[in-house]
Amino acid sequence: xxxxxxxxxxxxxxxxxxxxxxxxxxxxxxxxxxxxxxxxxxxxxxxxxxxxxxxxxxxxxxxxxxxxxxxxxxxxxxxxxxxxxxxxxxxxxxxxxxxxxxxxxxxxxxxxxxxxxxxxxxxxxxxxxxxxxxxxxxxxxxxxxxxxxxxxxxxxxxxxxxxxxxxxxxxxxxxxxxxxxxxxxxxxxxxxxxxxxxxxxxxxxxxxxxxxxxxxxxxxxxxxxxxxxxxxxxxxxxxxxxxxxxxxxxxxxxxxxxxxxxxxxxxxxxxxxxxxxxxxxxxxxxxxxxxxxxxxxxxxxxxxxxxxxxxx
Ligand SMILES: Nc1nc2c(ncn2[C@@H]2O[C@H](COP(=O)(O)OP(=O)(O)OP(=O)(O)O)[C@@H](O)[C@H]2O)c(=O)[nH]1
Ligand SMILES: [Mg+2]
Ligand SMILES: [Zn+2]
Numbered sequence: 001x002x003x004x005x006x007x008x009x010x011x012x013x014x015x016x017x018x019x020x021x022x023x024x025x026x027x028x029x030x031x032x033x034x035x036x037x038x039x040x041x042x043x044x045x046x047x048x049x050x051x052x053x054x055x056x057x058x059x060x061x062x063x064x065x066x067x068x069x070x071x072x073x074x075x076x077x078x079x080x081x082x083x084x085x086x087x088x089x090x091x092x093x094x095x096x097x098x099x100x101x102x103x104x105x106x107x108x109x110x111x112x113x114x115x116x117x118x119x120x121x122x123x124x125x126x127x128x129x130x131x132x133x134x135x136x137x138x139x140x141x142x143x144x145x146x147x148x149x150x151x152x153x154x155x156x157x158x159x160x161x162x163x164x165x166x167x168x169x170x171x172x173x174x175x176x177x178x179x180x181x182x183x184x185x186x187x188x189x190x191x192x193x194x195x196x197x198x199x200x201x202x203x204x205x206x207x208x209x210x211x212x213x214x215x216x217x218x219x220x221x222x223x224x225x226x227x228x229x230x231x232x233x234x235x236x237x238x239x240x241x242x243x244x245x246x247x248x249x250x251x252x253x254x255x256x257x258x259x260x261x262x263x264x265x266x267x268x269x270x271x272x273x274x275x276x277x278x279x280x281x282x283x284x285x286x287x288x289x290x291x292x293x294x295x296x297x298x299x300x301x302x303x304x305x306x307x308x309x310x311x312x
Contacts, residue, residue, distance in 0.1 A: 001069065004030070005231075006048040007223040012060075014044050014068055016052055017225070024225040032066040033059050044071055046221035046233045047093040047178070076124040078180065081242025086310070088244035092180045092221055092233045098126040099174070099232070101183035101192070105137035109145055110184065115296035116241045117182050118154070122254040123246050129179070130156045131170065133188040136163045148290055152257055161191035171196050176230040185216045185237025193234050197224045202234055248304045252280075255297055257289060273301060 004016040007029050015029040032052050034043070044050060049072040056065050074093040082089050098121040100114050114130060121128040130149055132142070135158040146156045157173070159166040170192065181189040190202035205217030218236045225231045243251075249269060252258055258280050262270065266277035272294075283289040 001051050001053055002066075004050050004052050005223065006044045006046055006050060007225075008046060008220055009044060010220055013062065013064070014050075016050060016066065016068065017223075019049075023229060024231065026225075030054060030066040031064055032068045033057070033062075033064040035067050042090065044068060045090050045093055046223045046235075047095060047180070047231075048072070048074070049094060076126060077245075078120055078124065078126075078182065079244055080238065081244040081307075083238075083240055083242070086307070091182070091235055095124075095126055095178050095180055095233075097129060097174065097177045097179035098124075099129045099131055099179050099181050101131045101133060101181045101187050101189045103134040103184075103187035104132060104139065104142040105134045107184050107186050109142050111145055111292055112296050112299065113184055113241060114149070115293065116243060116300065119243060119246065119251065119254040119300065120241075122256065123250065127177075128154055129173065130154050131181075131192070132156060132158050133192055134160060134162070135165060136160045148292075152290075152293075159192065161188050161195050164195060167192070167195045174230065174232055175226045175228050178230055180221070180233035180235055182235055182241075183237060185239060187237065189237065190218050190234055193224060193232060196232070200224055243300050243304060244307075246304065248301055248308060251297065251301055251304060255293060257293070258297070261289065271301065273298065 003019045005019055005024055006014055007017050008015040014032045014034065016032050017029045018025040051069045052066045053069060054066045076095050077090055078092050079088045079090045098117060100117040102109055102114055118128050132146060149156055157166050157169055159170060183189055190204045194200055194202050203217050216237060218234055221233050221235045223231050223233045252262055252272060261279040261283045264279035265275065267275045270278055272278050272280040284291055284294045
């Protein structure tokens with residue numbers, strides 16, 4: 001039996017790299033089958049640690065080089081709500097760092113989306129990092145948002161895949177860590193990773209001129225190992241990132257700057273939406289807390305409440 005890490009899942013085929021201790025082997029990944037097994041965690045996803053056996057076989061006219069026998073329990077999981085759906089879709093597993101990738105220009109900087117990923121990072125105790133790509137097109141308003149996030153304690157790297165800005169900074173920050181690039185479609189996740197990993201040959205796509213929206217170029221997550229250990233996972237961009245797996249009561253704790261105020265709310269627990277003498281709302285009114293972050297909180301809070309109503 002071998003121990004491996006899932007690097008990519010394409011339909012029924014799960015590509016697995018062997019682990020030599022903690023090191024990811026440089027050899028070509030094994031195309032593994034699942035043998036119709038039911039795993040406690042559901043289907044494997046990029047970042048999953050698995051036990052697999054190496055032997056070739058043909059299943060439904062496909063050549064496989066191995067069979068996955070079991071999936072190790074996940075230490076962390078990033079998942080999102082399927083668009084319009086009620087089901088959550090697991091994206092990547094076993095990270096220690098969550099990289100939120102945004103862009104300026106097209107698509108424009110969307111703080112509301114950044115906040116969703118940050119909430120996810122806090123919930124799973126992942127270290128957040130914000131990368132703003134296409135920075136060669138930055139305008140004053142973009143810098144303003146960066147300064148606001150920095151003031152909240154988030155590290156921001158202003159980069160450009162096109163102009164090769166800050167590529168070394170990103171490399172040295174992430175090498176040795178287990179991270180994934182998450183963000184809106186078209187922000188340049190794959191373009192940045194092609195700069196970080198020459199030879200990765202990830203597909204990148206032109207923005208549709210009509211909608212100025214990303215066109216979902218990446219369709220499957222793909223794990224890229226660093227030479228010195230650790231990895232980054234490229235993920236398919238989304239238009240919406242629906243929060244799942246976080247209850248309305250837990251959401252406030254995912255906004256670290258709310259915490260000192262939340263302790264002073266008259267009602268405990270407090271949803272910070274309507275309660276009298278809510279210290280969080282008072283802090284927003286007196287500009288001690290950023291209004292855009294509070295609005296992001298409210299939007300997510302009511303979305304989660306809506307889902308909870310339908311579940312219970
Ligand atoms: N101006 C500018 N364009 C860039 C930069 N980086 C990437 N692009 C362009 O942005 C478009 C989208 O890039 P991708 O790397 O495919 O974006 P993605 O985030 O991987 O998109 P999905 O795979 O759909 O999630 C491509 O046309 C890139 O050429 C940059 O730094 N500056
Ligand atoms: Mg991509
Ligand atoms: Zn409150």
